[in-house]
Amino acid sequence: MKLSRSPLLDERLPAWRAHFVLGLLLAGSLALVGRSFYLQGVNKEFLIGKGESRYERVIEMPATRGRILDRHGDALAVSTPVKSVWAIPEDAKLSPAQTRQLSKLLDTDARELTRKLASSRDFVFLKRQIAPDVAARVTELKLPGVHFQNEYRRYYPAAEVTAHMLGFTGAEDVGQEGIELALNGQLTGKPGSRRVIKDRRGQIVEDVESIHVPQEGKDVALALDAKLQYLAYSELKRSITEHKAKAGGIVMLDAKTGEVLALANLPTYNPNNRSRLSGAQLRNRAFTDTFEPGSTFKPFTVALALDKGNVRFDTPIQTAPGKLSIGPATISDAHPHGVLSVAQVIQKSSNVGAAKMALGIPAEDMWGMFDNLGFGQPLKLGFPGEAAGRLRPWKRWRPIEQATMSYGHGIAVTLIQLARAYQAFARDGDLLPLSLTRVETAPTVGARVFSAQTAREVRAMLEMAVQPGGTAPKAQVPGYRVAGKTGTAHKLEGGSYANKYVSSFVGFAPASDPRLIVAVMIDEPTAGKYYGGEVAAPVFSNVMAGSLRALGIPPDDSPRPLQMANVEPAKEEM
Amino acid sequence: MARLNLILLAMVLISALAVVSTNHRARKLVIEYEREQERMRALEVEWGQLQLEQSTWATHARIEEIARQRLGMHPPKPNQIITTAP
Numbered sequence: 001m002k003l004s005r006s007p008l009l010d011e012r013l014p015a016w017r018a019h020f021v022l023g024l025l026l027a028g029s030l031a032l033v034g035r036s037f038y039l040q041g042v043n044k045e046f047l048i049g050k051g052e053s054r055y056e057r058v059i060e061m062p063a064t065r066g067r068i069l070d071r072h073g074d075a076l077a078v079s080t081p082v083k084s085v086w087a088i089p090e091d092a093k094l095s096p097a098q099t100r101q102l103s104k105l106l107d108t109d110a111r112e113l114t115r116k117l118a119s120s121r122d123f124v125f126l127k128r129q130i131a132p133d134v135a136a137r138v139t140e141l142k143l144p145g146v147h148f149q150n151e152y153r154r155y156y157p158a159a160e161v162t163a164h165m166l167g168f169t170g171a172e173d174v175g176q177e178g179i180e181l182a183l184n185g186q187l188t189g190k191p192g193s194r195r196v197i198k199d200r201r202g203q204i205v206e207d208v209e210s211i212h213v214p215q216e217g218k219d220v221a222l223a224l225d226a227k228l229q230y231l232a233y234s235e236l237k238r239s240i241t242e243h244k245a246k247a248g249g250i251v252m253l254d255a256k257t258g259e260v261l262a263l264a265n266l267p268t269y270n271p272n273n274r275s276r277l278s279g280a281q282l283r284n285r286a287f288t289d290t291f292e293p294g295s296t297f298k299p300f301t302v303a304l305a306l307d308k309g310n311v312r313f314d315t316p317i318q319t320a321p322g323k324l325s326i327g328p329a330t331i332s333d334a335h336p337h338g339v340l341s342v343a344q345v346i347q348k349s350s351n352v353g354a355a356k357m358a359l360g361i362p363a364e365d366m367w368g369m370f371d372n373l374g375f376g377q378p379l380k381l382g383f384p385g386e387a388a389g390r391l392r393p394w395k396r397w398r399p400i401e402q403a404t405m406s407y408g409h410g411i412a413v414t415l416i417q418l419a420r421a422y423q424a425f426a427r428d429g430d431l432l433p434l435s436l437t438r439v440e441t442a443p444t445v446g447a448r449v450f451s452a453q454t455a456r457e458v459r460a461m462l463e464m465a466v467q468p469g470g471t472a473p474k475a476q477v478p479g480y481r482v483a484g485k486t487g488t489a490h491k492l493e494g495g496s497y498a499n500k501y502v503s504s505f506v507g508f509a510p511a512s513d514p515r516l517i518v519a520v521m522i523d524e525p526t527a528g529k530y531y532g533g534e535v536a537a538p539v540f541s542n543v544m545a546g547s548l549r550a551l552g553i554p555p556d557d558s559p560r561p562l563q564m565a566n567v568e569p570a571k572e573e574m
Numbered sequence: 575m576a577r578l579n580l581i582l583l584a585m586v587l588i589s590a591l592a593v594v595s596t597n598h599r600a601r602k603l604v605i606e607y608e609r610e611q612e613r614m615r616a617l618e619v620e621w622g623q624l625q626l627e628q629s630t631w632a633t634h635a636r637i638e639e640i641a642r643q644r645l646g647m648h649p650p651k652p653n654q655i656i657t658t659a660p
Binding site: 161 | 600601604605608619622623625626628629630632633634635638649652655657
């Protein structure tokens, strides 16, 4: 049998078998084409994404919160990165020795640490916000299951001194009080992110794109002068301790620019350590607490009477017998004076004199003046909780109310409103808007309230009030001419006047060309003295003396003996 | 014809190798750049901390205490101040 002749080959195969194989091959190749079309066309995006995720990484780029600086560029609030240590209790199986090491580094109790690590939760913070160098030493221990998280912490170097002005930020680095809240938008940075390619060792080898460019928070330069702020704070504190007062506030304004140079309240708190805080400590009294200003309001009444031409500087006013009846009510002076000139009404602080002048003025005009001075409306500086004060609409004023308002009762203001209104006298009758941030070019003329002539005359009267024979010789500053007005008001408690007082003093210096306005308020002095001239005026004098010297403002008065013999200071009115 | 092809092949090879080495160098530079950026951030953090430290040391309360207690200083009395005209 020849091999070339196989009987098998003689069998004719059915034609369908060849067709079947051909069909299978065709179907196979079609499937391949279809699959590749699916991968390259339909599913492309997904696969590219998957591929990139193997080597591309999106990196967060943190942005720091801006610093708060004083007017000379000294840092008042700075954010610095810190680390928080956290652990997955299940993974963190530490030996007792390791736990001891860790507790020593973190400065926490070892038992507390063990308890935290034994908890059944998936995530526990072992310690929040530790310094980076401590974190580095913890890293060196190479503990299993212990991790770090980057955070920012805000520090306030001046602590209590600037607490109310600056406020503080919450856990998420968002402003919650004071400047931190008022200027939160400027201070906050926007974190960014970018896409990069990392190699096997985790190093960035290529910058693909930046998704969001991070925006660092902007620094804010305040009008505040750290030196004056410290001076104001420490003098206020000393006075409150000395007079055993409940609270107090002080505000210093630049008369030329309307900048807030210093602002302090007591009681205060340490913003770096806020574990125990009470509402009383947190209150920014100068902005949020209103009080009846008392006699510090008389100059406004006098200025309006002068402005309207009702009286002149030396018009005599009969204040005897020290009482004035309006309807069923009676206004009285604690010390009857007899006939006083308009200037002496301010100097001796006579209620009857002020009330008589007020009764010659239409209620609408008086209301208009208070409104122009900014009373009864919040300052709108963006500060949280700014109070408007209380100024009732003039249509509902009764004559007795108008009379009491003339010497600052039946009306409520905040300390900063009062300080701002005194701008009208420190300047030539106009008011500038206040500014918490540094002002580069201040407007030269503000909103006019009184004529320049009136402002100058009231200034002269206010100067008399601090001279011997006035109510506040203790407000004097050696070498400088000072002007100002005391206030002593009974406190309203449950609708009636209690035997508690608010002592205040508002003044400015140098009187020849006023630069600084200082307003002091001491709430409930209980150590015996309570007159504004005894309690608040010395604070004013000390703060003003220190500030004028610190700013290098030339003296406008020759030094004279500090105490004049045989001149009794005038007795003050309530 | 064959010679031209050989030359072109060689050129393609050289170009390909050049791409590889350039890419490598680029990556090295990026790594270096990133490292410097990291250093910059670290220095910025340190600067912030130093600023903080400086302003903590320079607190007015601390200065006053040292001036009064340790150096025995006090503010001048009004009659001790002589003002000179500018």
